[in-house]
Amino acid sequence: MIETGEQGQVNFLLENNARHVWHPMIDPKKSAQNPPVIFTASDGVEVSDIHGNSYLDCTASLWNVNVGHNRPEIKQAIIDQLDKLVYYNTFGNASNPPSIKLSALLAEMLAEEEMVKTVFSSGGSDAVEGALKIARQYWKLVGKPEKSKFFSLKNAYHGVHFGGLSVGGGLPWRRAFEPALPGCFHIDNPYLYRNPWTQHAEELGAICAANLAREIEHQGPDTVAAFIAEPVQGAGGMIVPPANFWPLVRAVCDKYDILLIADEVVTGFGRTGTLFGSRHWGVKPDIMCLAKGINSGYVPLGATMVNKRIEAAWEKDDPMAPLMHGYTYSGHPLACAAALANLAIVLDEDLPANAGAVGAYFLEQLDGLRRHDSVGDVRGVGLMLAIEFVKDRQTKEPYPPFDPYLMAVQKACMEQGVWVRIQANKMIFSPPLVFTRDHVDRAVAAVDAALAKAG
Ligand SMILES: Cc1ncc(COP(=O)(O)O)c(C=O)c1O
The missing domain is CATH 3.90.1150.10 (Aspartate Aminotransferase, domain 1)
Known part of the structure; x- marks a missing residue:
């Protein structure tokens, strides 16, 4: 840590930040004028x-x-893990205890949603990428390979990878990198403050869910893999959907046999006032994307979880069954140890x-x-x-x-x-x-x- 008042060090950091660091989500010229x-x-x-x-x-x-910052319980858990096994991967036939314990804890926390399997990643964008890929692989395994399209909401933020930005609803996050992934369609989100239809929340929820159904019909339900959304849209403007929206969306997905992916990267682990955001709306997704609050950012970590229905598709022998997805740091022991200590705090407090x-x-x-x-x-x-x-x-x-x-x-x-x-x-x-x-x-x-x- 640079001590306050060491002017030479302060100047060094400011100058080198300006010279060498490109900051996410800002025009470099703007961060030069307005130093971080x-x-x-x-x-x-x-x-x-x-x-x-x-x-x-x-x-x-x-x-x-x-x-909160600087929690001794999490720091100690990281130190204890450092003394045992700093890092080993989880590819193929390798594993490590913290990642196993964390996957068991997550399954316990998400028993209500019947989430059973976890693919770990290094953050939220990774977790979304995993969810989209697993959704496509699922349909191939169950013999419906043509179900590959994704639906999502305008104003959604699903991270910065190509899959995530393609289902992401905000033009500023997509424009510089287009063309995006083909087969991604966005429907109007239930944005009560700005919409052309109504100021009545439930009516808006019904209109937006009906739009989703209509667009799925238009594309052909047999070509659609999944609908992905945040239980509450965060980065796209903190848009809280009407109470009927998610239950109606679940019903639309069931009607057309489409997977429901909840991007809980922000809403997971308590932020909305319930342990998970989709629980707030009384809805059970098929796939969930988790990150951020999983270990409060003490070490980078993300996770994609799937329910029993998805897991079942992997039961049969199929040349398509290997999960050709994962990251060097999937299930990093330090990140998972931090998560175990973090989630204990979330639950205890x-x-x-x-x-x-x-x-x-x-x-x-x-x-x-x-x-x-x-x-x-x-x-x-x-x-x-x-x-x-x-x-x-x-x-x-x-x-x-x-x-x-x-x-x-x-x-x-x-x-x-x-x-x-x-x-x-x-x-x-x-x-x-x-x-x-x-x-x-x-x-x-x-x-x-x-x-x-x-x-
Ligand atoms: C809903 C949602 N999904 C995905 C992401 C991407 O997560 P990360 O920045 O960890 O890649 C974010 C980040 O804010 C997010 O809000």
């Missing part, structure tokens, strides 16, 4: 930077440090319940910020919340990304020691699940003052 905050330490819900500033972490880094209760309070407090003219919408569930900023409430004209107004609001929050994330025209709140009402009060007071200052 270089974090050097973190503890609980606080993070601090090379200049010695500290911030309340309202984003849990990237929605992933769910149990009942963090899903805390996320639900503190999240409800957070939403209520954010709602009070509607008195500022630029606040077009406030929404969220559990500890996944957002403010959507607009230039004009009547027309709902959004602020463009990196608009000086949005940057000024973010800067004013930081000056008050509160770290928030601006994504397009939204301010995203995804704090550690150990957040308390006091933390919420601190965050909302800072945003309130920042909005007042930015005018």
Whole structure:
């Protein structure tokens, strides 16, 4: 760690960051003009930077440090594992104890959904890639190889690999890399604040599910492998679907014999107030993508899980049966050991319940910020919340990304020691699940003052 105040070191880092680091999700010119905050330490819900500033972490880094920073239980589990087996792979006939124990724990946590098998990966994009490939392989194994197309939602974010960006619904994440994978189709998402149909939530849920059915019919259900979606859309704008949407989607998938993939990379392990986001909607997916909260980011890890129906397709002998997918770091012992310690905290401290209760309070407090003219919408569930900023409430004209107004609001929050994330025209709140009402009060007071200052 670079100690605060060592000016030479600080300058070295700033200069070399500008010279050599390309940051994800930003035009390099923009990060050169607006240098990143270089974090050097973190503890609980606080993070601090090379200049010695500290911030309340309202984003849990990237929605992933769910149990908070610097937890001794997780650090100790990693150290204990370092003393035993630092790393061995899980390809073919190799395995290691932490990955086995974690797969058993995940199956136990997801018994309700009948999830039985896990393919480990190194993160969320990998987990999505695994899910899409397994869905296609499944249909080949059950003798329906023509079922290969994917449906997903506009505004979805499913990571950055070619499969994930092809089913991803946001043009900015796709455009520079197109052409995307053929056979991927996007339907309108149930975005209550912005849609051409209705302001009635359940009606919107029904319209969007009916659109999915209609588009599947249009493509031919015998050509469609799976529908993939986030239980609550995160990076695409924190869009909470109406309560009827997911159950209707499950019914559409059942009607047309299409697999349902839940991308739970953000919603998994408590963020929405239930242990898994699809459980929030009372729906059982066939395949689940997990990452982030699986070990709160202490060591990179992701997982794709499949239910009994999918597993059964692998029972027969078939030249197509080998699972030709996996990563050098699938089931990394350190990552899995961290996950075991992390999930023990999630369960022991009942963090899903805390996320639900503190999240409800957070939403209520954010709602009070509607008195500022630029606040077009406030929404969220559990500890996944957002403010959507607009230039004009009547027309709902959004602020463009990196608009000086949005940057000024973010800067004013930081000056008050509160770290928030601006994504397009939204301010995203995804704090550690150990957040308390006091933390919420601190965050909302800072945003309130920042909005007042930015005018
Ligand atoms: C829903 C969802 N899926 C997939 C991903 C990709 O995960 P990763 O960045 O770990 O590759 C993310 C990342 O934010 C996500 O929000």
